[in-house]
Amino acid sequence: MLINIAIVGASGYTGLELIKILLNHPEFSIKGLFGSSGGERIEEIYPALKGAFEAEIEKLDIEKLKSFDLVFLAVPHKTAMSIVKEIYGHTKIVDFSADYRLNQKNYENFYCSHIDPVNLENSAYGLPEIFREFIKNKTLIANPGCYPTATILALYPFLDYIEDGVFIDAKSGVSGAGKKLSETTHFVKDNENFFAYNPIKHRHSIEISEKTGLNVTFVPQLLPITRGMQISIYAKLKCDIDPLEVLNDTYKNEKFIRICNKPVEIKQVIGTHYCDIFAMKNGNMLFINSVIDNLLRGASSQAVANANLICGLDESLGLPKIAYIP
Numbered sequence: 531m532l533i534n535i536a537i538v539g540a541s542g543y544t545g546l547e548l549i550k551i552l553l554n555h556p557e558f559s560i561k562g563l564f565g566s567s568g569g570e571r572i573e574e575i576y577p578a579l580k581g582a583f584e585a586e587i588e589k590l591d592i593e594k595l596k597s598f599d600l601v602f603l604a605v606p607h608k609t610a611m612s613i614v615k616e617i618y619g620h621t622k623i624v625d626f627s628a629d630y631r632l633n634q635k636n637y638e639n640f641y642c643s644h645i646d647p648v649n650l651e652n653s654a655y656g657l658p659e660i661f662r663e664f665i666k667n668k669t670l671i672a673n674p675g676c677y678p679t680a681t682i683l684a685l686y687p688f689l690d691y692i693e694d695g696v697f698i699d700a701k702s703g704v705s706g707a708g709k710k711l712s713e714t715t716h717f718v719k720d721n722e723n724f725f726a727y728n729p730i731k732h733r734h735s736i737e738i739s740e741k742t743g744l745n746v747t748f749v750p751q752l753l754p755i756t757r758g759m760q761i762s763i764y765a766k767l768k769c770d771i772d773p774l775e776v777l778n779d780t781y782k783n784e785k786f787i788r789i790c791n792k793p794v795e796i797k798q799v800i801g802t803h804y805c806d807i808f809a810m811k812n813g814n815m816l817f818i819n820s821v822i823d824n825l826l827r828g829a830s831s832q833a834v835a836n837a838n839l840i841c842g843l844d845e846s847l848g849l850p851k852i853a854y855i856p
């Protein structure tokens with residue numbers, strides 16, 4: 531029997547990517563789309579779906595959500611926890627927002643007061659390569675942020691070998707900001723432009739710190755491209771290692787991490803669940819370089835990997851593998 535799925539926030543960018551993945555998933559069946567006001571049709575918002583998937587987006591209905599086997603919440607921070615608080619225990623949940631990623635103190639320092647702290651204990655941070663066994667036993671998954679996904683996967687193999695205090699130079703396509711227009715995401719501002727935003731104080735610095743135990747200096751920058759992100763990490767080695775050997779050893783059994791022997795490229799991962807990583811050293815200075823598709827490995831395909839795990843399925847079911855190039 532197919533697993534019945536609801537998507538809340540279906541009309542957003544990650545909602546659309548999620549629909550595209552689920553349409554090719556052998557075990558999941560989309561049975562409900564929800565949004566804040568309802569009354570629209572998904573194929574009218576995204577005409578590209580016409581003929582492939584057509585459905586009404588309903589107004590958010592908490593009682594209805596409880597009846598699905600699994601609910602994906604592709605909605606903003608704060609909205610997510612107001613829904614989880616009501617439906618936890620009735621259905622499995624994969625939450626795209628930051629609401630269940632951090633401990634309460636860190637969350638409240640960087641976001642707002644938490645209205646559902648009790649469920650922080652019930653959630654797992656959904657980075658399968660690192661927390662796979664923990665994820666499997668949970669019914670609430672906090673899907674990681676896109677910058678933290680690409681950064682933590684790059685840093686994790688080196689945690690025993692580097693000194694505290696690393697620089698993270700991060701660059702993202704504009705879809706990372708979601709569909710809502712703002713001054714920073716306006717075409718006239720971004721086109722043929724390139725700039726840092728919210729350096730050092732960005733909320734993802736605490737997510738990376740909490741999960742790696744490192745103090746980090748994190749500088750996000752906006753690239754004039756639609757999707758994809760590239761991370762460059764600069765760290766000091768405590769001992770002599772071969773960076774590529776460390777990467778290959780750590781990830782030798784991982785299907786969706788590719789270790790590259792030259793600097794990585796955004797285009798090679800766009801449209802896929804892959805995270806590509808490269809590293810090299812200059813004496814005791816280490817350079818680590820990773821790329822992901824922010825909308826997929828940074829959000830929707832990672833959410834599906836987590837959903838597969840909590841439903842007892844093969845983690846890789848339905849995950850996209852072939853990049854859009856050229």
Ligand SMILES: NC(=O)C1=CN([C@@H]2O[C@H](COP(=O)(O)OP(=O)(O)OC[C@H]3O[C@@H](n4cnc5c(N)ncnc54)[C@H](OP(=O)(O)O)[C@@H]3O)[C@@H](O)[C@H]2O)C=CC1
Nearest residue numbers: 539541542543544565566604605606626627706708709829
């Ligand atoms: N974009 C990215 O690269 C990444 C995004 N994320 C996270 O994923 C989540 C979704 O992001 P993204 O798709 O980019 O955002 P978008 O702004 O593109 O979409 C958000 C969707 O949420 C819906 N929504 C907003 N408020 C409510 C509400 N009160 N009840 C029901 N639906 C609501 C909106 O639908 P409606 O029009 O019906 O209000 C909208 O379709 C966010 O938490 C974001 O932080 C995480 C990693 C990467």
Ligand SMILES: CC(=O)N[C@@H](CCC(=O)OP(=O)(O)O)C(=O)O
Nearest residue numbers: 627628675676677702703706707
């Ligand atoms: C380009 C851009 O604006 N990016 C977003 C990050 C999006 C993301 O990964 O995640 P969460 O919102 O789920 O934490 C930002 O800097 O806030």
